[in-house]
Amino acid sequence: MPAFDDSDFGVQAPTDANQIRKQASNNAMADGMAASPGSNIPIPGDDGHGSAVEVPATRSSISEASKYMHNLSVSPSQKDRRGSRNSFGASLPIPRSKRQSRLSVVNHADGRPTRPGMPPIQPTREILVSQVQTIEVQKVKAAKNMAFAFDIDGVLVHGDRLIPEGKRALDILNGDNELGIKIPHIFLTNGSGKPEKPRCEQLTQILGNPVNTEQFIQSHTPMSALAEYYKTVLVVGGVGYRCREVAEQYGFKDVVVPNDIIAWDPTIAPYREFTQQEAAMSRPRDFSKCNIDAILVFSDSRDYATDIQIIMDLLVSENGRFYTKAKDPVSQRIPIYFSQGDLLCPTEHWTPRLSQGAFRIGLEAMYRAMTGVDLERVVYGKPELATYKYADEVMTSWMEQLHGEEKLPENIYMVGDNPASDIIGGNMYGWNTCLVRTGVFQGGDNDENNPANFGVFANVLDAVQAALKKQLGDDFKMHFDETINPVLHGGENDNAAVV
Numbered sequence: 411m412p413a414f415d416d417s418d419f420g421v422q423a424p425t426d427a428n429q430i431r432k433q434a435s436n437n438a439m440a441d442g443m444a445a446s447p448g449s450n451i452p453i454p455g456d457d458g459h460g461s462a463v464e465v466p467a468t469r470s471s472i473s474e475a476s477k478y479m480h481n482l483s484v485s486p487s488q489k490d491r492r493g494s495r496n497s498f499g500a501s502l503p504i505p506r507s508k509r510q511s512r513l514s515v516v517n518h519a520d521g522r523p524t525r526p527g528m529p530p531i532q533p534t535r536e537i538l539v540s541q542v543q544t545i546e547v548q549k550v551k552a553a554k555n556m557a558f559a560f561d562i563d564g565v566l567v568h569g570d571r572l573i574p575e576g577k578r579a580l581d582i583l584n585g586d587n588e589l590g591i592k593i594p595h596i597f598l599t600n601g602s603g604k605p606e607k608p609r610c611e612q613l614t615q616i617l618g619n620p621v622n623t624e625q626f627i628q629s630h631t632p633m634s635a636l637a638e639y640y641k642t643v644l645v646v647g648g649v650g651y652r653c654r655e656v657a658e659q660y661g662f663k664d665v666v667v668p669n670d671i672i673a674w675d676p677t678i679a680p681y682r683e684f685t686q687q688e689a690a691m692s693r694p695r696d697f698s699k700c701n702i703d704a705i706l707v708f709s710d711s712r713d714y715a716t717d718i719q720i721i722m723d724l725l726v727s728e729n730g731r732f733y734t735k736a737k738d739p740v741s742q743r744i745p746i747y748f749s750q751g752d753l754l755c756p757t758e759h760w761t762p763r764l765s766q767g768a769f770r771i772g773l774e775a776m777y778r779a780m781t782g783v784d785l786e787r788v789v790y791g792k793p794e795l796a797t798y799k800y801a802d803e804v805m806t807s808w809m810e811q812l813h814g815e816e817k818l819p820e821n822i823y824m825v826g827d828n829p830a831s832d833i834i835g836g837n838m839y840g841w842n843t844c845l846v847r848t849g850v851f852q853g854g855d856n857d858e859n860n861p862a863n864f865g866v867f868a869n870v871l872d873a874v875q876a877a878l879k880k881q882l883g884d885d886f887k888m889h890f891d892e893t894i895n896p897v898l899h900g901g902e903n904d905n906a907a908v909v
């Protein structure tokens with residue numbers, strides 16, 4: 411079973427907002443987060459106009475290298491209050507509100523806007539739906555006060571393959587229910603490596619239901635907030651140059667990838683065979699004359715040897731400049747961020763494969779061996795608090811898109827297959843958690859360490875139906891009846907016309 415590299419809530423995070431900001435600011439300076447010596451990191455929110463929110467990290471700054479160097483046990487347990495892997499004792503910036511629509515401007519060819527998250531419907535049905543909803547006021551209110559957050563892999567799909575119950579569950583939430591109402595749902599995945607738009611287009615096709623970028627969070631999505639902190643960043647991981655594309659879409663001004671550095675000086679990575687095609691697509695420059703301000707690991711490394719060498723060179727350099735070596739490895743060290751911390755991930759192979767968390771732990775161990783000090787770093791993704799806070803932001807703005815009400819529903823259901831990320835994160839964030847048996851979890855009645863608080867279900871459809879019945883009544887119908895006559899179905903609105 412895939413497990414997470416979670417660790418303890420070592421250090422109590424401050425609760426007062428000013429204290430958090432002050433501490434974040436102090437830590438940022440102490441940790442050399444400044445873009446250049448003497449400059450200050452702007453703390454968004456101080457002036458009330460920033461576009462990012464800082465979420466306090468939920469654990470201490472100490473790397474996990476020493477723990478894993480002695481003991482490779484990886485069984486996170488909620489009993490031990492595990493669940494986060496961060497970092498600095500500082501904060502994780504997330505975008506203040508919904509992402510800019512530049513990521514997801516979708517219009518019909520004739521210029522009409524699409525109905526985000528909704529399938530095309532016939533006008534007659536629209537009228538009928540509005541009549542039904544006018545009568546069922548209480549149920550409509552309850553339906554607008556609930557929402558779902560879906561993990562994707564192992565819940566709705568297996569890789570590129572649809573889990574059939576996933577399509578049916580989304581059909582219901584997109585209006586095939588007795589109210590004809592759209593029930594808000596977002597997608598919350600630790601997946602990475604592709605821009606949001608093509609990923610959503612691919613999911614739309616597989617799921618047979620619209621997946622809009624405005625309801626979609628992958629591991630590196632909240633990291634777009636870092637664009638206002640750092641100008642020149644090294645982006646690591648993913649296939650080819652795709653993560654450069656992702657970072658540029660997030661608004662990062664100057665995105666460097668490892669291949670740019672190899673193209674400048676191939677001796678940096680002695681074991682790397684650099685193809686002409688790779689050289690043609692890279693953007694070399696004299697990296698001994700400019701600083702990298704931060705390292706962002708967006709996705710799984712495709713070449714551990716090269717990526718670790720380049721990251722290590724930067725971490726021990728003076729403020730992120732190649733061909734230099736810092737006198738003080740801590741104060742002159744540039745910050746490093748990881749988009750998620752999964753140690754393992756399930757694939758077609760019979761046992762899970764090493765993932766970004768394994769890469770990080772290896773790097774932490776090497777850094778400690780080289781410098782004698784722990785590496786401080788920030789990890790985003792489930793089950794980190796910042797990712798869930800960002801999910802709130804996305805859910806609120808999605809509510810506005812669907813129902814014109816910019817508010818966060820009270821009853822949120824997380825449906826996931828991995829107790830060590832989906833469930834522990836949802837539990838700690840106060841969500842109702844549903845564990846499904848179509849993915850990672852293959853256990854008994856419930857997971858022992860991170861039990862789902864709403865229950866364990868055979869598949870996502872069972873989970874969604876149970877949640878709808880809990881909020882909307884046991885008799886709630888999972889189908890919209892086109893032949894319904896609202897007048898005959900018990901309402902005080904006797905004037906409702908029949909279409």
Ligand SMILES: [Mg+2]
Nearest residue numbers: 561563564827
């Ligand atoms: Mg999953």
